[in-house]
Amino acid sequence: MELHRRIVLAGGALFLSGLGLPRRARAADLPALRIGTLENGTVNWEIQTIRGKGLDQARGFSLQPLILAGTPATQVAMQGGEVDTIVSDWLWVAQQRARGEDFTFLPYSTAVGGLIVPKDSPVRSIGDLKGKKIGIAGGPIDKSWLILRAWSRQVLGADLADLTEQVFGAPPLIMNAAETGQVDAAINLWHLQALMQARGMREIASVAQAAQELGLDARTPLLGYVLRDRWIAANPTLARGLAQASRAAKTTLVQDDAAWQPLRRYMDAANDAEFQALRAGWRAGVPADAPVNADNAQKLFATMAALGGDALTGGLTTLPKGLFWWPEQAG
Structure with missing residues (x-):
């Protein structure tokens, strides 16, 4: 044992x-x-x-x-x-x-999360993220990040990975970075995103909606x-x-x-x-x-x-x- x-x-x-x-x-x-x-x-x-x-x-x-x-x-x-x-x-x-x-x-x-930004951010859609910094919980192969990248290719004709700077880290660190303005947007675990939204942040892109628009079954x-x-x-x-x-x-x-x-x-x-x-x-x-x-x-x-x-x-x-x-x- x-x-x-x-x-x-x-x-x-x-x-x-x-x-x-x-x-x-x-x-x-x-x-x-x-x-x-x-x-x-x-x-x-x-x-x-x-x-x-x-x-x-x-x-x-x-x-x-x-x-x-x-x-x-x-x-x-x-x-x-x-x-x-x-x-x-x-x-x-x-x-x-x-x-x-x-x-x-x-x-x-x-349960999946999405892409969220501070309440007073000028960012309204993923197209507004060009040149900005995204904090991503986990790493480059985070599943939510991959789906959002695929979706951005469809709706923007460009990959979010090429349009933005990414910062990868543990979920609590990404949460802190987003709440303190160290990043312009964040992708996090669903429950931490729920807390972040309850504290005033807002979602600009849902992973479930992105999956659906890609022709995928978001209920999987x-x-x-x-x-x-x-x-x-x-x-x-x-x-x-x-x-x-x-x-x-x-x-x-x-x-x-x-x-x-x-x-x-x-x-x-x-x-x-x-x-x-x-x-x-x-x-x-x-x-x-x-x-x-x-x-x-x-x-x-x-x-x-x-x-x-x-x-x-x-x-x-x-x-x-x-x-x-x-x-x-x-x-």
Whole structure:
């Protein structure tokens, strides 16, 4: 268990508080489903809802979160068998599957951000960004950035990468750079963008709208639960249970404002406006209760790959078969 000790934050393996001894007693009699997650990740909102409302136990399992120190740590834990599932993007899952891993993808979220500017900025459209500086969370192969670049080629006849100066950095740094005027515009994770907009910044281009205008299906989920084919085959009831509990949590969080109150302490919202912006952004990212359309995903992949190259795709030209899983396939 050396891997476990190395990647788990001290004292964090059972971070979901307020769930008392009765739950633990019941959970001891149920098979565990281990999920690797980040301490401040938005996935925790769904995990907390599943556990807090007993949606896992009602389906015959106990969801047990393991807090890890970063996205790479969740992926290492998944590869090493320390957890049964994590949430990641299907590009990573596709690369792993192409290398021989039997990973597959269950839809979790369609949430994406956009291009935002300060409230008083003279920039009204992407055409106004010529010669200006854009802060981009992640790196040159950030998926939102690639889609916006492809869109700019269509609407402007020029690539935003050629028209602007880019500054790449960690999401909190990009957030700070945008709010302090160090960059003229920013692309960030959806939840940080929601906070930035709640604080007065405005969106001039939506990634979802850009994708739609490129002829892509903006409803294609980019994030999902990662599972193993052989784990699903050995645990079909657990696999279906996870999918059902996830959908039940989503339905609750879409329909019931009160269900968000226990989550507020995990949401880093300084006021009601930020809380409401985060809630609205999460709800907007709930995917359809349906399998991923593999053809639509391939079109999206090809669009991003044309600009991201091997650094994005890992050398893949097409998405591998079996990449997307849906509970009906569990038999």
